[in-house]
Amino acid sequence: METYDALLLASTTPEPGRTRTILDPATGEEVGEAPVHGVEDLERAVEAATAAQPAWAALGHEARSAALLRAADAVDRSAEDLARLLSREQGKPLNGPNARFEVGACSGWLRATAATPLEPETVVDDGQTHAELHYRPIGVVGAIGPWNWPMMIAIWQIAPALRMGNAVVVKPSEHTPLSVLALVRVLNQELPEGLLTAVCGGPEVGARMAGHPAIGKIMFTGSTATGKAIMKTSADTVKRLTLELGGNDAGIVLPDADPKAIAGDLFWGAFINTGQTCAALKRLYVHDDIYEAVCEELTAVAATMPMGVGLDEANVLGPLQNKQQFDIVARLVQSAKDSGARVLLGGNPEPDQPGYFYPTTLVADIDNDNPLVAEEQFGPALPIIRYSTVDEAVAKANGLDAGLGASVWSSNPAEARKVAARIQAGTVWINSHGGVHPMVPFGGVKQSGYGLEFGVEGLKSLGVPQVING
Template sequence: METYDTLLPPITPANRRTRPILNPATGGEVGLAPVHDIADLDRAVVTAALVQPAWAALSHQTRSEVLLKAADAIERSSEALARLLSQEQGKPLNGPNARFEVASCATWLRAAATTPLDPEVVVDDGQTRAELHYRPIGVVGAIGPWNWPMLITIWQIGPALRMGNAVVVKPSEYTPLSVLALINVINQELPDGLLTVISGGRDVGARMAEHPAIGKIMFTGSTATGKAIIRSSADTVKRLTLELGGNDAGIVLPDADPKAIAQGLFWGAFINAGQTCAALKRLYVHEDIYDAVCEELTKVAAAMPMGPGLDENNVLGPLQNRAQFDIVDRLVKAAKESGARILLGGNPDYDQPGNFYPTTLVADIDNDNPLVVEEQFGPALPIIKYSTVDEAVAKANGLDVGLGASVWSSDLATARKVASRLEAGTVWINSHGMVNPMIPFGGSKQSGYGLEFGVEGLKALGIPQVING
């Protein structure tokens, strides 16, 4: 069986600094990551700018054919990539986790490669013909997170490459190996220098945001970092796509069936142990069915095994890093101290190896509690009781973020009416967080701006040009 060691690019030169990457489930070493610096970034950008015009000169069809071969390469190495991802990020192999993420990389890359984007005839009245085209930007900088490191990298680089750009990728310092291996596999099919990974620190990310030869930044991460990128990119008037923090609300209407929705609620909140930007992080339940929803959700959550990712039986893993563990722990403690009721979990074993925080459900909690107001980004869900739909909508809309939201109901028409009142980039009905490569995705308010996926995602990686005449 292929091992992930064979997928990682060699660390050169011989005197290159490295740092160990640790398994968040065991604390053991996964591998060594190179420590790149700003000089490495500058060299990568120069190379990317040199090779990009030849790539852009190819037809959409030719570029698509190359990307389809790259998707095939991902599939050939899928098991080794998944095992590396599981050990570095912590997510289990099975369930909506490591194997799922790697398979989705191939799916999303194929979607970016094959989605048509033809010139749009804007006016053709016999006297004037105006067509809208999209030209390559040049060099795109992609800055990714640690929660879905491979898949979000594909979300960034797939449409960028398809549209004729070169890409320089900066992965999270917590999960560089997964991205290094993924890009090494993809580069089996791409021209040299077109797609590069720079495994550096925050200084590298800051330089990318201000770099005069980078025409666009794609960033997924915290709102605070997104704001810093906006400021740093201002002098070069960079194009930006920012998918920032969220604190997604779900509203369960009184006609919902608690037993029927419990599984969907669980995975909406606890996919990747809650470490997902568009996960369900605040659940508002009508008082008529509040106790029943709490009971059914607790049954589902209690049956989900948590442990090291390479154990085929587990579907929940650790928090990826100790800093995130501490955030979740602090917020749950604050909820306990306020008098909230712990339905499940809330009792981590601080002496065990790894960053495991137990699946935690918190009921009878005030809407202004820190666990509700702050994004926990972990396996702890506050459940808030409400009396009227107007009250629930007001509370759901009460924060300055709006990435996603959901409405749960047995009446689709009623659910859609409530959904239209929520301030979020995507509102799901009877599910939460499900994304599709053909459905545009992006946030509102301080959850960022710009769209990814589908035709709109391709357009975001091009410069619009009108040919008039």
């Protein structure tokens, strides 16, 4: 087991002029010095990955799965120290669905990926033709991750890529490199040398990854704008892509829902990771009949949730991870206040407080075209919009270019499923929002990206289909 100090030390580099200081977004205190890699470091990582990949692929699914299980054991051995590093660098609290939860999900996804069967599929066998569909390794996969769930999303990319016989080069967010470096170090206790490498560079490294001729696929989670840039840069090499891009998820509360019964799940659907989740509930449509009751019950729940420094065991909400995101949330909430919307809770950050804390904010009586509704806030501020008919709510839910997730809330699941079928989103949850499962495919539609992750479909997306006919 690696200690916290050992993980932190191993995630830094002593090279002068090639480091960047990482600060705790809750306190402003220094966490550590992150390496700043360049394109030449990427080239070395790709060369090592290319050399290591054939022998890894030759091991077969069973041996590769066994290695993933050993890697999961390694994560479990270092879980608490990984969680503490994650909490300090990203800002999320240790408890609740936060740092310890995220590290546990890393182990769980490794195990689930190892256990997922993927057998050759006989597509025709009629006595004259026998055709089988197989999936072969791509080669080297480039994984570009975000800062909101840096460890967990890295595993979502790494685990299926390795299972399918690929090597992986990871580029973590510049905001949260130490967490991913530490995780990769732990995983590499059980993996062949050169197979998995993290390169902590800026946009020039990401651009080179997207256009690199030796990288056969890019997996990217992040903004729609960056996803579009990756598509353009990758075109010359006809690179395979899985893009999980921005979301502005809608929730529709039907008039038969029980406001008190759903309030807790509504809260966590919107405010998990302090709202910094692509598939969080970001705009809530509530029928006139129960609008005030939902506002009242949701406010009562939200008011009980402690926010503060992540290493304090009592807290379940933390800061925004960076000032840029804090400024976005502040701007959008101010736009709602300027329009005359009713602030039920929050909306006034303390000016002299250290860290990027924005209070849990609920905004009612807001127009559907207000920027807080129309733009993805990615923070702890939820607009609650009235509607009169289900047709109106569905039209508003479908009115944006985003289509990652959505939810329908009702005491009648059958009726909720009928409404869900009308919503343009990759996943629609019933009476919950944002939950993911390693065997349930996940991906977006419209400008929230394309490609599927998780389960059998996720494994297939990390392979090259090959038909053997005859």
